[in-house]
Amino acid sequence: MVVVSGTKxxxxxxxxxxxxxxxxxxxxxxxxxxxxRPMTGYQxxxxxxxxxxxxxxxxxxxxxxxxxxxxxxxxxxxxxAAMQAAADGAPNHPSTRKTxxxxxxxxxxxxxxxxxxxxxxxxxxHGWHSARSAGIYCSVILRPRVAPADVLILxxxxxxxxxxxxxxxxxxxxxxxxxxxxxxxxxxxxxILIEMNAEATRVRHAVVGVGMNVNQExxxxxxxxxxxxxxxxxxxxxxxxxxxxxxxxxxxxxxEYRRLADPAAREEVRRRFEQHSSSAKGxxxxxxxxxxxxxxxxxxDERGFLKVRTDAGVRTVLSGGVRxxx
Amino acid sequence: MNQKELKDLxxxxxxxxxxxxxxxxxxxxxxxxxANAEANPGPEARYVLAAPAQPAAAAVPASPAAPPQSxxxxxxxxxxxxxxxxxxxxxxxxxxxxxxxxxxxAPSPGAPPFVKVGDTVSVGQVLCIIEAMxxxxxxxxxxxxxxxxxxxxxxxxxxxxxxxxxxxxx
Numbered sequence: 001m002v003v004v005s006g007t008k009x010x011x012x013x014x015x016x017x018x019x020x021x022x023x024x025x026x027x028x029x030x031x032x033x034x035x036x037r038p039m040t041g042y043q044x045x046x047x048x049x050x051x052x053x054x055x056x057x058x059x060x061x062x063x064x065x066x067x068x069x070x071x072x073x074x075x076x077x078x079x080x081a082a083m084q085a086a087a088d089g090a091p092n093h094p095s096t097r098k099t100x101x102x103x104x105x106x107x108x109x110x111x112x113x114x115x116x117x118x119x120x121x122x123x124x125x126h127g128w129h130s131a132r133s134a135g136i137y138c139s140v141i142l143r144p145r146v147a148p149a150d151v152l153i154l155x156x157x158x159x160x161x162x163x164x165x166x167x168x169x170x171x172x173x174x175x176x177x178x179x180x181x182x183x184x185x186x187x188x189x190x191x192i193l194i195e196m197n198a199e200a201t202r203v204r205h206a207v208v209g210v211g212m213n214v215n216q217e218x219x220x221x222x223x224x225x226x227x228x229x230x231x232x233x234x235x236x237x238x239x240x241x242x243x244x245x246x247x248x249x250x251x252x253x254x255x256e257y258r259r260l261a262d263p264a265a266r267e268e269v270r271r272r273f274e275q276h277s278s279s280a281k282g283x284x285x286x287x288x289x290x291x292x293x294x295x296x297x298x299x300x301d302e303r304g305f306l307k308v309r310t311d312a313g314v315r316t317v318l319s320g321g322v323r324x325x326x
Numbered sequence: 327m328n329q330k331e332l333k334d335l336x337x338x339x340x341x342x343x344x345x346x347x348x349x350x351x352x353x354x355x356x357x358x359x360x361a362n363a364e365a366n367p368g369p370e371a372r373y374v375l376a377a378p379a380q381p382a383a384a385a386v387p388a389s390p391a392a393p394p395q396s397x398x399x400x401x402x403x404x405x406x407x408x409x410x411x412x413x414x415x416x417x418x419x420x421x422x423x424x425x426x427x428x429x430x431x432a433p434s435p436g437a438p439p440f441v442k443v444g445d446t447v448s449v450g451q452v453l454c455i456i457e458a459m460x461x462x463x464x465x466x467x468x469x470x471x472x473x474x475x476x477x478x479x480x481x482x483x484x485x486x487x488x489x490x491x492x493x494x495x496x
Contacts, residue, residue: 147331147424148424148425148463149424149425149426149486151461152425152458152459152461154461155458155459155460155461156459179459179460180459180460192460193460193462194460194461194462195461195462195463195464196461196462196463196464197463197464198424198425198463198464199424199466199468200331200422200424201331201424206461289428289481289483290428290483303426304459305426305458305459318426318427318428318457318458318459318483319427319428319457319458319459319460320457320459320460
């Protein structure tokens with residue numbers, strides 16, 4: 001790799017050499033490995049696997065996700081940022097003007113991706129452990145022109161999209177847990193949270209958020225039994241390219257989303273889900289909602305809801321919170 | 327607006343004996359006119375669904391614009407109101423659930439509820455969340471006014487179209 005002198009760098013960006021040194025320090029803190037050679041200059045040893053728009057965009061041509069990618073080194077929650085932007089028109093973004101509508105400022109296909117989340121969110125107030133540059137924390141804005149009830153299938157389709165992306169990049173076959181947790185070796189490595197804002201007949205916007213553990217090598221003791229990462233599940237403990245995974249994920253999500261309005265595709269989503277979920281049928285589960293009850297899973301109904309056979313007949317699980325027992 | 331919602335709307339118009347109805351929201355325009363709504367007790371109705379003009383650059387899964395169609399036969403008996411429906415007081419607006427799911431009164435367990443009876447709310451204010459398949463749907467108020475009634479308790483299942491809140495405009 002090339003060695004560039006501090007003086008030359010300073011000239012090119014019209015700054016002082018002290019400023020160049022300060023910027024180099026900042027890049028190092030972000031994970032860029034830069035060697036400093038006293039008499040000659042700086043040399044980049046390795047560029048980090050950062051989810052920068054410049055890296056993602058070339059892979060996303062032809063999808064709805066290639067145009068508006070917002071990258072954050074550190075953020076509270078990508079879902080919260082995307083929901084806020086979808087409603088208000090990206091108040092934190094310098095390009096925003098008050099006169100622009102939310103749809104102009106945060107159009108469909110806008111992507112919010114972060115290296116680290118300080119307030120990663122899961123379902124019903126659960127947090128999401130989001131270590132820096134180890135996982136993919138990514139949310140997208142969608143503005144589907146279908147009735148709110150017809151968006152539900154997206155919950156299953158997003159899980160399938162993640163499964164496809166992981167299989168394509170790593171060759172690993174993830175197991176789905178209704179409605180869209182992804183497991184390897186019985187432990188969760190990816191969670192999905194979809195938030196929607198809709199009127200009775202029209203969806204204003206929906207935000208699909210994906211949190212995926214990629215290169216974590218361990219988890220805090222409280223999560224050890226529940227959580228895993230792609231790296232931990234690989235026999236050779238390989239480090240995976242997050243850029244490649246994120247691009248594959250957005251591409252397969254684009255594919256699933258385009259078919260949302262097609263009833264035949266909806267039926268197909270249901271079928272594929274049952275095929276790739278070991279717990280969709282014949283497993284004894286505890287269901288959290290409606291006061292809590294137990295039963296045996298019995299596949300999905302035509303809308304995609306999980307059916308559970310109980311002593312009192314078949315019940316339909318509406319939300320989430322299904323846990324396998326004994 | 328899908329077929330089911332359209333059907334519900336028509337059934338509602340028949341039930342309330344409303345002769346003509348027009349709705350324009352976003353790029354969807356619906357106009358329903360019932361022939362002889364008063365004279366003819368047999369509810370013989372026609373409706374025209376104006377196909378929305380789709381933006382040319384719609385590169386996304388838009389629901390296919392439904393072609394204009396007419397319905398010759400509609401149910402003769404007024405349909406039963408949706409489950410959980412209560413008699414509405416006049417002058418009070420009802421917020422209904424757009425999806426099947428579980429109602430949450432607060433953004434997370436233990437947090438204070440979004441709203442409570444007696445609160446004054448503005449248009450666009452979040453009233454509750456309905457969760458279905460881990461999809462969290464923020465329900466916003468369509469009206470400004472006072473919440474005079476809440477129909478569903480926290481963590482209870484709700485049906486499509488079920489009333490959630492009654493709001494008295496100010």
